[in-house]
Amino acid sequence: MFFEGSEKKVEVLVHNEKFSLLTDISDEFWAELVHRCHAKILSSISNKQCKAFLLSESSLFVWDNYFLILTCGETNLVNSVEYFIEQLGVEKIKHLTYQRKNEYFAHAQPSCFGDDVKRLTQYLPGKAMRFGAMDSHHNFVFHQDNDFKASIDDKTYEIFAYQISEEASNHLTRQGLEANDIREFLRLEQLIPNFQIDDFVFKPYGYSVNAIFGKKYLTIHITPQADSSYVSFESNINLIELLPIILVVLQPSSFDLLSYNETEFKTLTDKNVPQSYVSQSLVQQKLSNGFLVNFANYILPTQQFTQATEFDVAGENHEL
Amino acid sequence: MFFEGSEKKVEVLVHNEKFSLLTDISDEFWAELVHRCHAKILSSISNKQCKAFLLSESSLFVWDNYFLILTCGETNLVNSVEYFIEQLGVEKIKHLTYQRKNEYFAHAQPSCFGDDVKRLTQYLPGKAMRFGAMDSHHNFVFHQDNDFKASIDDKTYEIFAYQISEEASNHLTRQGLEANDIREFLRLEQLIPNFQIDDFVFKPYGYSVNAIFGKKYLTIHITPQADSSYVSFESNINLIELLPIILVVLQPSSFDLLSYNETEFKTLTDKNVPQSYVSQSLVQQKLSNGFLVNFANYILPTQQFTQATEFDVAGENHEL
Numbered sequence: 001m002f003f004e005g006s007e008k009k010v011e012v013l014v015h016n017e018k019f020s021l022l023t024d025i026s027d028e029f030w031a032e033l034v035h036r037c038h039a040k041i042l043s044s045i046s047n048k049q050c051k052a053f054l055l056s057e058s059s060l061f062v063w064d065n066y067f068l069i070l071t072c073g074e075t076n077l078v079n080s081v082e083y084f085i086e087q088l089g090v091e092k093i094k095h096l097t098y099q100r101k102n103e104y105f106a107h108a109q110p111s112c113f114g115d116d117v118k119r120l121t122q123y124l125p126g127k128a129m130r131f132g133a134m135d136s137h138h139n140f141v142f143h144q145d146n147d148f149k150a151s152i153d154d155k156t157y158e159i160f161a162y163q164i165s166e167e168a169s170n171h172l173t174r175q176g177l178e179a180n181d182i183r184e185f186l187r188l189e190q191l192i193p194n195f196q197i198d199d200f201v202f203k204p205y206g207y208s209v210n211a212i213f214g215k216k217y218l219t220i221h222i223t224p225q226a227d228s229s230y231v232s233f234e235s236n237i238n239l240i241e242l243l244p245i246i247l248v249v250l251q252p253s254s255f256d257l258l259s260y261n262e263t264e265f266k267t268l269t270d271k272n273v274p275q276s277y278v279s280q281s282l283v284q285q286k287l288s289n290g291f292l293v294n295f296a297n298y299i300l301p302t303q304q305f306t307q308a309t310e311f312d313v314a315g316e317n318h319e320l
Numbered sequence: 321m322f323f324e325g326s327e328k329k330v331e332v333l334v335h336n337e338k339f340s341l342l343t344d345i346s347d348e349f350w351a352e353l354v355h356r357c358h359a360k361i362l363s364s365i366s367n368k369q370c371k372a373f374l375l376s377e378s379s380l381f382v383w384d385n386y387f388l389i390l391t392c393g394e395t396n397l398v399n400s401v402e403y404f405i406e407q408l409g410v411e412k413i414k415h416l417t418y419q420r421k422n423e424y425f426a427h428a429q430p431s432c433f434g435d436d437v438k439r440l441t442q443y444l445p446g447k448a449m450r451f452g453a454m455d456s457h458h459n460f461v462f463h464q465d466n467d468f469k470a471s472i473d474d475k476t477y478e479i480f481a482y483q484i485s486e487e488a489s490n491h492l493t494r495q496g497l498e499a500n501d502i503r504e505f506l507r508l509e510q511l512i513p514n515f516q517i518d519d520f521v522f523k524p525y526g527y528s529v530n531a532i533f534g535k536k537y538l539t540i541h542i543t544p545q546a547d548s549s550y551v552s553f554e555s556n557i558n559l560i561e562l563l564p565i566i567l568v569v570l571q572p573s574s575f576d577l578l579s580y581n582e583t584e585f586k587t588l589t590d591k592n593v594p595q596s597y598v599s600q601s602l603v604q605q606k607l608s609n610g611f612l613v614n615f616a617n618y619i620l621p622t623q624q625f626t627q628a629t630e631f632d633v634a635g636e637n638h639e640l
Contacts, residue, residue, distance in 0.1 A: 311448035
């Protein structure tokens with residue numbers, strides 16, 4: 001069974017002079033916003049500065065002046081943006097960024113990035129860039145083109161890990177696996193001590209976790225099935241520094257890093273990416289909204305021949 | 321402007337005791353077969369053993385006892401197989417192999433490999449395999465599952481080159497470029513001396529060539545536009561030995577090799593793949609029809625940061 005783990009992501013910053021997303025917006029609003037893209041809220045946690053919703057397809061985080069939603073599978077995230085604009089008015093939006101990863105099973109998606117951009121620009125003029133080669137892992141980033149300038153302190157980090165080791169995949173697809181087992185396997189206590197945690201184990205496979213501490217957040221989503229395994233991390237804590245632990249746990253054949261406003265990207269990757277990996281793509285771009293975006297794709301070279309992978313000819317789930 | 325260069329390919333071997341595809345089948349039949357998948361014949365060349373049709377989307381080769389058709393773009397090649405079966409009867413088919421490469425713009429395809437396999441197995445029970453990782457370059461191979469056994473002398477070779485050098489891309493997208501310029505650029509005389517050649521320069525970009533000599537064939541298809549460039553080679557002459565010349569000409573960031581029945585694959589690649597490339601995937605599989613299939617994907621590691629690629633927000637051709 002295949003599942004499209006690759007995410008679409010929207011970050012919306014609002015004018016919050018007389019308005020707070022945390023206190024002026026009801027949970028029902030967020031439930032409907034999530035529903036519009038064909039996902040649903042499973043649970044939530046919160047502190048004074050942040051509310052984190054765990055979704056059937058990824059996560060939604062809400063702070064006082066911005067929210068961040070990531071959705072995977074066959075969701076249509078632009079629907080949620082449209083709902084926000086319909087309900088609150090486009091003038092509430094101070095800045096919007098939309099990001100979309102290349103998919104494993106693009107044929108099964110309800111839209112492509114070009115379609116998404118066409119819809120978004122009906123409301124918000126913007127620019128778009130691609131990070132990474134068309135024939136390899138890449139991310140598209142669309143951002144509203146207005147006078148907004150990001151603060152250099154607004155740093156976020158993403159890791160996308162592909163084809164995790166057989167050992168990791170076997171562990172994460174074990175029957176009867178509980179959230180606690182996975183937390184331990186991922187070494188969450190070491191990665192994010194003191195964070196408040198909300199997680200969910202999907203049937204038959206899959207795991208999502210939201211973690212918050214003050215304004216800090218981390219979310220991890222695991223599609224563990226051998227052959228199309230994918231694990232994504234997104235956080236405003238420095239994930240490049242945590243990479244050595246993450247790579248020991250997952251041992252992926254390939255992974256990507258993406259960061260916003262990490263000016264020390266090269267120094268950090270030189271220090272934290274093991275030499276066994278080689279870089280296929282390295283992209284650095286300053287966007288006109290002030291964000292410095294870095295993207296890198298690493299692969300583990302192989303010398304060993306493996307067997308081909310059987311394709312289930314009679315299968316029902318052929319979204320290739 | 322993007323164009324999907326990635327090919328689908330069918331090889332059909334027929335029972336030829338009282339029957340020849342070369343002499344008993346009219347050109348009108350092949351024209352209709354090609355039309356069914358939404359391509360058309362542009363020109364043809366022939367000798368006593370082989371007829372080669374250049375198509376609006378790739379190529380068709382016909383020998384006495386088998387034919388081979390490759391189509392790119394948004395063609396639906398299974399339609400052509402259905403036409404062949406409708407017209408000649410499924411019992412004429414001794415063995416069928418269907419191969420499909422992963423696409424750049426899968427979202428725009430009329431079917432996915434799973435769809436294709438469902439249609440093919442209505443006529444011909446078969447097996448399918450994937451060569452290469454789901455998150456990277458890969459080829460699916462479906463083959464009829466009957467008592468056919470391939471001869472070890474039936475060897476074919478494919479090269480798929482991605483992201484050719486800026487120099488090569490610039491050269492191949494020059495205005496007013498003629499077939500002769502491209503033949504020279506590709507060093508065809510050195511690669512295939514004495515072959516009969518039929519080629520076509522597409523507008524605004526693109527080049528296809530069919531070449532035959534006795535039973536030998538080579539076909540090359542070029543989608544040269546920077547950023548989604550792709551060049552494919554298919555032949556029953558040993559392309560791995562020609563790799564050093566091809567790589568000097570195209571300087572791709574990445575390329576794949578696929579061979580049927582090349583038992584010396586490792587020795588040949590050790591000798592002919594420059595050390596600057598590292599292998600990401602190496603797959604070897606003996607199929608139940610007797611074919612030994614090898615697949616390898618190579619990348620050129622990079623140390624240099626490049627800029628992101630602008631995405632044409634107002635563009636019409638957003639099949640991503």
